[in-house]
Amino acid sequence: xxxxxxxxxxxxxxxxxxxxxxxxxxxxxxxxxxxxxxxxxxxxxxxxxxxxxxxxxxxxxxxxxxxxxxxxxxxxxxxxxxxxxxxxxxxxxxxxxxxxxxxxxxxxxxxxxxxxxxxxxxxxxxxxxxxxxxxxxxxxxxxxxxxxxxxxxxxxxxxxxxxxxxxxxxxxxxxxxxxxxxxxxxxxxxxxxxxxxxxxxxxxxxxxxxxxxxxxxxxxxxxxxxxxxxxxxxxxxxxxxxxxxxxxxxxxxxxxxxxxxxxxxxxxxxxxxxxxxxxxxxxxxxxxxxxxxxxxxxxxxxxxxxxxxxxxxxxxxxxxxxxxxxxxxxxxxxxxxxxxxxxxxxxxxxxxxxxxxxxxxxxxxxxxxxxxxxxxxxxxxxxxxxxxxxxxxxxxxxxxxxxxxxxxxxxxxxxxxxxxxxxxxxxxxxxxxxxxxxxxxxxxxxxxxxxxxxxxxxxxxxxxxxxxxxxxx
Numbered sequence: 001x002x003x004x005x006x007x008x009x010x011x012x013x014x015x016x017x018x019x020x021x022x023x024x025x026x027x028x029x030x031x032x033x034x035x036x037x038x039x040x041x042x043x044x045x046x047x048x049x050x051x052x053x054x055x056x057x058x059x060x061x062x063x064x065x066x067x068x069x070x071x072x073x074x075x076x077x078x079x080x081x082x083x084x085x086x087x088x089x090x091x092x093x094x095x096x097x098x099x100x101x102x103x104x105x106x107x108x109x110x111x112x113x114x115x116x117x118x119x120x121x122x123x124x125x126x127x128x129x130x131x132x133x134x135x136x137x138x139x140x141x142x143x144x145x146x147x148x149x150x151x152x153x154x155x156x157x158x159x160x161x162x163x164x165x166x167x168x169x170x171x172x173x174x175x176x177x178x179x180x181x182x183x184x185x186x187x188x189x190x191x192x193x194x195x196x197x198x199x200x201x202x203x204x205x206x207x208x209x210x211x212x213x214x215x216x217x218x219x220x221x222x223x224x225x226x227x228x229x230x231x232x233x234x235x236x237x238x239x240x241x242x243x244x245x246x247x248x249x250x251x252x253x254x255x256x257x258x259x260x261x262x263x264x265x266x267x268x269x270x271x272x273x274x275x276x277x278x279x280x281x282x283x284x285x286x287x288x289x290x291x292x293x294x295x296x297x298x299x300x301x302x303x304x305x306x307x308x309x310x311x312x313x314x315x316x317x318x319x320x321x322x323x324x325x326x327x328x329x330x331x332x333x334x335x336x337x338x339x340x341x342x343x344x345x346x347x348x349x350x351x352x353x354x355x356x357x358x359x360x361x362x363x364x365x366x367x368x369x370x371x372x373x374x375x376x377x378x379x380x381x382x383x384x385x386x387x388x389x390x391x392x393x394x395x396x397x398x399x400x401x402x403x404x405x406x407x408x409x410x411x412x413x414x415x416x417x418x419x420x421x422x423x424x425x426x427x428x429x430x431x432x433x434x435x436x437x438x439x440x441x442x443x444x445x446x447x448x449x450x451x452x453x454x455x456x457x458x459x460x461x462x463x464x465x466x467x468x469x470x471x472x473x
Contacts, residue, residue, distance in 0.1 A: 020062065022061050022062070023059070023060040025057075026055065026056050026057040027055070027056055027150070027470060027472040028054070028471045029053070029054050029150065030052070030468065030469055031089070031151070031469075032050075032051045033048075033050055033051075033372070033465075033466045034464065034465050034466070035047060035048050035049075035463075036464065037461065037463070038344055038367040038368060038462060039346070040347050040348070040457075040458055040459050041348065041458040041460065046366070046369075047368070048369060048370075050092065050371075051093075052090065053076055053090055053092070054076055054077075054089025056073065056074050057072070057075065058070070058071065058073075066122060067121075068120070068121045069118075070117065070119055070134075071115060071117055071118045071119075073113050073114070073115055075113055077090065079111070083371060085116075087153050087154060087155055088153045088371055090111055094108070115133075116133070117135060118132055118133050119131060119132025119133055119160075120132050126166060126167065127163060127166050128166070129163050130162050130164070130175070131161045133158070133159050134157060134158060135147075135148075136158055136194075138196070139209060139255030139268040140267075140268045140293060141332055141334060141335055142268050142291065142293050142332055143253050143268075143291075143331070143332055144156055145333075145335060150436055150472065153333070153334070154332070154333045154334050158179070159177060160178075160192075160194075162174060162194070169202075170199055171197070171198045171199075172196070172198075173194070173196040173198075174196075175193075175194040175196070176194075177192040179191060181221075182220055187220070188221050189221055190216070190218075190221045190247065191217070193216075195212045196209070196210075197209060197211075205257075205258055205260065206257070206258050207255070207256065207257035207258070207266075208257070210252070212252045213250070213251045214250050215249050216246065216248050217247040217248075217277075219245055219246050222243060222246050222247045224276055225241065225243050225278070241279060241285060242278070242279050242280075243277055243279075244278070244279045245275070245279075245284070247275070247277050249272060249273065249275070249276075251271070251272045253270045254268065254269045255268045256268075261299075263297070264296070264297040264298075264299065265296060267292070267294045268294075269290070269292040270292075271289075271290045272288075272329060276326070280323060280324060281323060283323070283324035285325070285326060286324065286325050286326070287326050288326070289326065289329035290316050290329060291314060291315040291316065291376075292313065292314050293312070293331070294312045294313065295311050295312075297309040300387075305389040305390075306387070306388055307388075307389075308384075308385070308386050309384070309386075310385065311382075312381070312383070313331075313337070313381050314379075315331060315380075316329045316378070316406055317378030317379075317406040317407035317409060318378070320409065320410075327407075328353040328356065328377055328378060329378075330354050330357050331375050331377065333375050335376065337381060338383065338401040339424045339440050339442035339464060340424075340442045340462060341444060342374055342376040342379070342381075342403075344372050344374055345358075345366070345373070346367060347367070348367075348450075349410055349455075351378065351405060351410075351419075351450070351452075352374070353377050353378045353409050354377040354378075357373070357377075378407060379403045379404065379406060381401060381404075383400065383401040383402075384399070385398065386398055393429060393430050393431055394427065394428070394430075396426070396427055396428075397426045398424065399424040400422070400423055400424075401421065401422040401423075401424070403419040405417040405418075405449050412453040412455050414454050415449065415453035415454075416448035416451070416453070418447030419446070419447050420445050420446040421445050422443065422444040423442070424440060424443075425440070425441045434472045434473060438467070438468050438469070439467045440464075441463075442463070442464045442465075443461065446460070447459070
C-alpha cells in the first residue's frame with residue numbers, strides 16, 4: 001500500500017514538473033568604500049570606512065504560456081533600521097554574538113532572506129496584466145527607479161494591480177497601487193493612481209513617455225509627521241506643523257530620448273504639486289517642486305578608443321521665504337552623477353534640503369556613519385565625462401562635476417551658491433562576460449557654499465576611494 005501511495009505521489013510531481021519550469025537569474029556584489037572627510041571640517045573629519053556584500057535571486061515560474069510568477073529574494077540584506085528595505089547589502093563586521101559581548105564573538109550574525117518582489121505577470125498579444133509587489137521604473141529613473149543597475153543600492157516597488165495595452169510602438173497603462181494599509185478597515189489607506197503612456201521605436205531610436213502618479217491618503221494613514229509606532233522625520237522645515245488632513249499630491253514626469261549612430265540624447269522633467277495635510281500658522285502646507293535632467297552621449301566609433309558624454313540637471317530648492325509651500329525636489333537615490341557629491345552626505349548643514357529622504361529618526365545617522373544615501377536636491381549641475389578603452393577588457397573614465405545651489409536654504413548672510421568641483425577617475429575592468437570590477441577615486445574641492453556665509457564653517461577637501469565587483473548570472 002505504501003509503495004502504491006509513493007508511486008502515485010511521484011507520478012503527480014512528475015506531471016507538475018513537466019508543466020511548470022523555473023528560471024533563475026541573479027547577482028552578487030562586494031564593495032569597499034573609504035571617505036576621508038565627509039564633514040569638510042579638518043578638526044572633526046568624521047571619516048567612514050565600510051564594506052558591503054549582497055546577493056539577490058530572481059526566480060521566474062512559468063506556470064503556462066504567457067503566465068509567469070516573478071520574485072526577488074534579497075540575501076544578506078542590511079539590518080540597519082533606516083536601510084532595511086534597500087539593496088544596500090550586509091555591512092562587513094555587522095552582527096556578532098547575541099549572548100556574549102561582540103568583542104568576544106566567534107561568528108557573524110545570520111541574515112534573513114527578504115522578499116522584495118513577488119507578482120503575477122500575464123502576457124498576451126495586445127498587452128499584459130501585472131498584480132502583486134512589482135518594481136516600477138520610468139524614463140531615466142530620476143523619480144521612479146527600480147534599481148536594476150549592477151551597483152544600485154535602492155529600489156522602487158509597489159503592491160499594485162495594473163494592465164498595459166500594447167499596440168505596435170505605443171503602450172498605455174493604468175495601475176492602482178496600495179502605498180500603505182493601516183489595518184483591515186476601509187478608508188485607512190494611502191494609494192497611488194498611475195497613468196503611463198510610452199512610445200518606443202527601436203528602428204529609429206526614438207523614445208517618449210509621460211507618467212502621472214496621484215498619491216492620496218486618509219487622515220488616519222497620513223504619517224507625514226510620524227506616529228508613536230513609526231517615527232519618521234517631519235517634512236522640513238515644518239517640524240512645528242500639525243496634521244489636520246489627508247495627503248494628496250500629483251507627480252508628472254515627461255521623458256524624451258533619441259539615438260543616432262554618433263549621438264544619443266535623453267531628457268526627463270518632473271513636476272510635483274499637491275497638499276500634504278499639514279497646517280502651519282493657519283495655512284495648509286503644499287508642494288510645488290520641479291526638476292529636469294539630461295544625458296548626452298557620443299559613443300565610441302569604429303577606429304576610435306574614446307567615448308564622450310555629459311550629465312546636466314536642475315532640482316528646485318525650498319525657499320525659506322514661503323512658509324506654507326515646500327519647493328524642494330529630490331531625485332531618486334539611485335540616480336548618481338558623482339562619486340561623492342549628491343551620493344554621500346557632506347558638510348555641516350543640509351544644504352541640499354534632502355533631509356526629507358533620510359529615515360534618521362532614532363537612528364543617530366549623520367555624515368560620518370551613514371551609507372551613500374544622499375540624493376540630488378536644490379542644485380544645478382554639469383558633469384562632462386570621457387572614457388578611454390585602454391584594452392579590450394579595461395576602460396578608464398574621468399568625470400568633472402561642477403554644481404551650484406539653487407536657493408540659500410539657511411538664510412545666513414553673505415552666503416555663496418558655489419558647491420565646488422569634483423574630479424572622479426574610474427577604472428572599469430571586465431575580465432569576462434557578466435563580471436565587472438570598478439575602482440574609483442573621487443576628489444572634491446568644496447566651494448564657498450559649504451561655509452554658510454557668516455557662519456564661516458570649514459570647507460576642506462574631501463577624498464574618497466571605492467572598489468566594487470559585481471557578478472550577474
